[in-house]
Amino acid sequence: MAGISLGTAACSSSEQTQATELSASESVASFADASIKEAAAQYKYLMSRLPQDRLPKTYHAERDELETSGSEWWTSGFYPGTLLYLYEETGDQALYDEAIRVLGLLEKEQHNTSTHDLGFMMYDSFGNVHRIKPSPAYKQVLLNSAKSLATRFNPKVGAIRSWDSAPEDFIVIIDNMMNLDLLFWATKETGDSTYYDIAVTHANTTMQHHFRPDNSSYHVINYNPATGEVQEKKTAQGAADESAWARGQAWGLYGFVDAYRETKDENYLQQAQRIADFTLHHPNLPQDKVPYWDFNAPGIPDALRDASAAAITASALLELNLYVGETKKKEYLQAAESILRSLSSETYMAAPGTNGGFILKHGVGHKPAGTEVDVPLTYADYYYVEALKRYKALAEKEQA
Ligand code: GLY
Numbered sequence: 001m002a003g004i005s006l007g008t009a010a011c012s013s014s015e016q017t018q019a020t021e022l023s024a025s026e027s028v029a030s031f032a033d034a035s036i037k038e039a040a041a042q043y044k045y046l047m048s049r050l051p052q053d054r055l056p057k058t059y060h061a062e063r064d065e066l067e068t069s070g071s072e073w074w075t076s077g078f079y080p081g082t083l084l085y086l087y088e089e090t091g092d093q094a095l096y097d098e099a100i101r102v103l104g105l106l107e108k109e110q111h112n113t114s115t116h117d118l119g120f121m122m123y124d125s126f127g128n129v130h131r132i133k134p135s136p137a138y139k140q141v142l143l144n145s146a147k148s149l150a151t152r153f154n155p156k157v158g159a160i161r162s163w164d165s166a167p168e169d170f171i172v173i174i175d176n177m178m179n180l181d182l183l184f185w186a187t188k189e190t191g192d193s194t195y196y197d198i199a200v201t202h203a204n205t206t207m208q209h210h211f212r213p214d215n216s217s218y219h220v221i222n223y224n225p226a227t228g229e230v231q232e233k234k235t236a237q238g239a240a241d242e243s244a245w246a247r248g249q250a251w252g253l254y255g256f257v258d259a260y261r262e263t264k265d266e267n268y269l270q271q272a273q274r275i276a277d278f279t280l281h282h283p284n285l286p287q288d289k290v291p292y293w294d295f296n297a298p299g300i301p302d303a304l305r306d307a308s309a310a311a312i313t314a315s316a317l318l319e320l321n322l323y324v325g326e327t328k329k330k331e332y333l334q335a336a337e338s339i340l341r342s343l344s345s346e347t348y349m350a351a352p353g354t355n356g357g358f359i360l361k362h363g364v365g366h367k368p369a370g371t372e373v374d375v376p377l378t379y380a381d382y383y384y385v386e387a388l389k390r391y392k393a394l395a396e397k398e399q400a
Contacts, residue, residue: 032388032395035344038352039359039385040086040095046079046357047098055079055102058365058375059356066356071106074117078378080106081124082359084132085385089392103129110144116162118149119179124382127185139189146186146195149179153198157223158205160198170225173236174210174217174248177203177255184262196262203259207271209233210252215274216244216295217252237366243296247364249279250312257320272320273328279313280335288342289335293364304373306364307348308380314339315387318394333394340391343384350376360384 046066050056054068055076069076083099086092102125109121122145130138152161154170162173180199187196209230210217218241222232238245256272259265279285284295290310297303314336321332342348348360355361358376365372 031344032340032391035340035349036086036089036385036388036392038349039082039381039388040090040092041352042350042355042357042359043083043086043381044092044094044357045353047083047094049357053105055105056356056358056378058363058372058377059358060375061355064356071109071121072112072115074115074120075378076106076109077121077123077125078382081128082378082382082385084125084128085382085389088132089385089389099125099129107141110141111148113148113151114164116149116152116160116176116179118145119182120379121145123179123182123185127182142182143186143189146182149182150195150198153202154223154225154228155201157225157228158201159223160202161225162220168225169231170223172206172210172221172223173219174206174255175251177206177259178251180255181258181262184258199259200263200265203256203268206252207256207267211271211274212242215278217248217275219245219248235368237368239294239297239367243294244278244282245294246291246306246309247293247312249275249291249295250309250316253279253320254312254316257316257323260323261319269323272316273324276313276317276320276332276335280331288347289338290342290348290362293367297367304364304367305362307343307360308363308377308383310339310343310348311360311380311383311387314343315383315390318387318390336387336391340384340387 046056049066051068055071056079057067057069057073057075059066080099080102083095087095087099106125112118122142126138126141130142149160154161157170159172160176161170162176163171165171180202183195183199187193209221218233219235219238221230223229224231234241235243235245238248253272253275256268256275260268260272282295284300285291290305290307292300292303293306317332317336321329343360348362350358350361355376359381361376362374363377363380364374365377367373
């Protein structure tokens with residue numbers, strides 16, 4: 001497979017430099033193929049270890065224990081979503097059949113109004129299967145999920161409530177940007193603009209209050225639910241209230257790229273670029289571009305890395321590059337390629353038959369709580385496979 005041309009503006013007079021760039025990107029494309037094959041084999045191993053009524057969450061190597069969850073946990077959509085991506089890339093029916101089996105466990109969450117995570121849970125699972133093999137039944141599950149999510153919107157605040165807490169608090173986390181795609185989809189399917197309006201209002205409120213002057217974002221904003229005023233700006237999963245939690249930056253980037261795709265509002269594109277530029281030019285971003293779990297983590301350079309933040313960032317950049325001019329396009333593509341090279345190396349990608357069947361090692365879930373620290377994570381795998389798939393699609397388009 002041919003690689004993606006990174007542009008020749010900087011080397012138009014040098015055929016040799018151009019050839020080097022192309023051959024470098026060619027090798028990324030071919031290891032994307034190899035990584036997808038390995039990932040599919042790993043997920044068949046994970047599948048073989050999974051209890052029938054549970055979903056994978058993480059793996060504890062020291063006791064060879066797969067940690068699982070029920071369908072209500074926020075990560076429940078990633079396992080079937082990853083299986084579906086891998087099925088699309090390999091054509092392996094066993095992966096598809098396993099995804100369909102698991103969707104049966106997940107289906108009841110369409111009526112869950114106690115979480116904002118329905119985008120992650122339902123759009124990454126049912127959304128993908130409906131994209132691949134559309135059916136009225138999947139569509140209904142997705143529409144019910146969008147309705148459930150919309151119940152959490154407060155027009156006074158202009159946002160969807162993330163976590164249920166004390167009635168005088170209204171907590172919105174940056175992660176919530178990731179749930180808007182389900183709402184955009186619902187308006188496209190039904191013609192009912194309510195969902196679109198909620199998504200846009202949420203994105204605008206987030207843009208107004210979540211970001212600092214340096215374009216990093218707070219993890220948590222606590223609004224007054226009666227007046228919409230900001231009561232607190234803080235963290236839950238980051239190192240400190242004023243720090244830049246790495247996955248939060250990645251969720252924001254990905255979410256604003258989504259919002260731009262669906263609205264074509266230039267403000268969202270600019271916000272996405274500001275986040276990308278904060279991340280890629282941060283002095284604490286390591287050379288392999290896999291960030292520390294927090295850009296301000298104590299102990300840098302010995303702090304833990306978060307492969308999930310890297311995977312989400314790579315996938316987002318592989319879409320963002322489509323919307324920007326040549327110079328930025330080249331920068332974002334190169335950064336995404338660097339991340340994919342790093343994640344596909346033995347430092348981060350598990351050897352076949354290890355890691356409990358998860359694809360990537362070294363994710364950080366919730367460091368301050370001491371949970372899921374330096375472990376595999378379903379969402380690291382999902383966005384890594386998505387990024388590989390996006391990379392291959394770009395390379396194929398370039399070739400056509
Ligand atoms: N949405 C939770 C997380 O990113 O850990």
